[in-house]
Amino acid sequence: MENKLLKLSSSPHIRSGDSVPKVMWTVFLALLPALIWSYVIFGLMAVKLTVVCVLFAMVCEAACLKIRKQPVKSCWDGSAALTGLLVAFNVPPTIPLWMPMLGTAVAVVIVKQCFGGLGCNIFNPALIGRAFLLASFPKHMTSWTLGAQFGNPVDAVSQATPLGLLKEGGQEALLEAFGSKGSMYLDLAFGYGRGAIGCVGEISAVLLLLGGLFLLIRGIISWHIPISFLLTLAVVTFLFKGDPLFAILSGGAMLGAFFMATDMVTSPLTHKGQLIFGFGCGLLTFIIRRWGGYPEGVSYSILIMNATVPLIDGLVSNRVFGTGKK
Template identity: 45%
Template sequence: MVDEKIIISASPHVHSDKTSKKVMYDVLYALIPAFMVSIYVFGLSALIMTSVAVISCIAFEYLIQKFLLKTTITITDGSALITGILLAFNLPSTLPLWMVIIGSLVAIGVAKMSFGGLGFNIFNPALVGRVFLLVSFPVQMTSWPTPVENNTSLFDAVTGETTLGIIKEGLMYGETMSTLSDKIPSMMDLFLGITSGSAGEMSGLALIIGGIYLLIRRVITWHIPVTILATMAAFTGIFWLVNPEMFANPLIHILSGGAILGAFYMATDLVTSPMTKKGMVIFAIGIAVITVVIRLYGAYPEGISFAILIMNAFVPLINTYFKPRRFGSKITAKIV
């Protein structure tokens, strides 16, 4: 008889000496470069908005666990902290703070705790909060502060369109990519993040630095982020080669919007992504294709948030068809 009980816990199941808390704090460290760029570009409003998102996410998780679920308090594991930061990174820095708090409630209360907490949620909580706010408050969620003016004034920021918004609206009204080239930021500005957009999605350089850190620390693998970005580049590249006047080049699609943020930090969520490498590739291709289709033919100029949530719903099915080989199983040998 074995006296010790075998405890089966919820995902993520990481086969290493790392705990969920260590993984969460590695993600936190990876997000620091993008957070610093956000404060540099958008000023104090980005700091305040991110702080409110983080504090409200932690507070809602504590209150729900303490008074509703009456379970062990887990706010020190870092998951609510990361949810708050990622939610803030997907919002305009000048979004009214009461809306940020509502988004935090939806992210924690609906997308996470209603499923049982960390390891049980099927959708990325930060993206659920972001999409809820986008659907509920479309005007405020698509009012993007411009970098320079917002640094000089916290409460009276000048708003403008994102790169993808400028392109989509311009093409809709008969302009071409040649005529739009003077209206959109340069590739260098897009790479560095000196442009309008959500608080933490702009700087490709900062996000890639953080992504490389996560790869080195083996928090994530290359399969999802590389496949998403490569598929987006290939897919948009085909359209661009066919008609470069009506479609933006692939580099614009990669550096604009939330492509890099979504690929490295949200699609790779250990709980809501597939278990196997083959499953990850299928999952990532689906995200990339849906994102491009929404960007080119949908009502919104951006689509990666919707794409990730849609593919999150397919993860159980993907895991069913791409199962890892069971531990201890043997490949049947041919008997001669």
């Protein structure tokens, strides 16, 4: 056997400790607080949903790798499992189990493996999974139930999400549901009370923010996309006489900004490009929420911006060292 130490590849020779599994499991860790909170709020439903989606994503990945004659053990690298978890995070907890499984299969098999596997997909797999489900099962994907409060079991009566309330009844309906502005912010931030409603993983803005900060500190993501995303969303909402704090606390804004838009594969390479990307996501989210047919637009805005990534990368590419100025 040849000695690996004697093998010399071309430069650079700095070795970074980062590997695909390490990055993926760090993201998992960052999602853990939100995951645990969803278990507290939605109970067994959320447990079943997330476990089934994660396992099924890995099964799909393994099957695809086998068919494509790739090393099957890469299904343990966490990328498929993360996709499965994010699909589960993006559906209502009461959805029949086979639907998110179908979404997971679409995400892993069609969006990821059909395009060439890890690192080759154009669109965020989990978000396409969500878009696929939303187009297929509009009724199941938009029926929400208020999560359990301590002592009270999950309420079976379906209700509107805060964004749905805003869309249907405007600010007055929101104030009526939450009581006061202060309690509205608190409920939304911690995903409790009237704020404990929505997709499995998006209910608590603060816990998601915590996970996002963890990723920032560990250097997995840079601040450019989430900050420009949320800042744009808040500023544009403010300019159009909306409530900026409500805009970034409600719906999937936090989950989208920190965990979906920042996907390394489907976001721009340079920091300048990432700022443009985040700006576009924020603007489109606002446009869809305000004038679109759906109350929530984070997922579609990120998908649309995913499609523009090659253009953005071409627009702001760095000058290669040693070549002339244009």
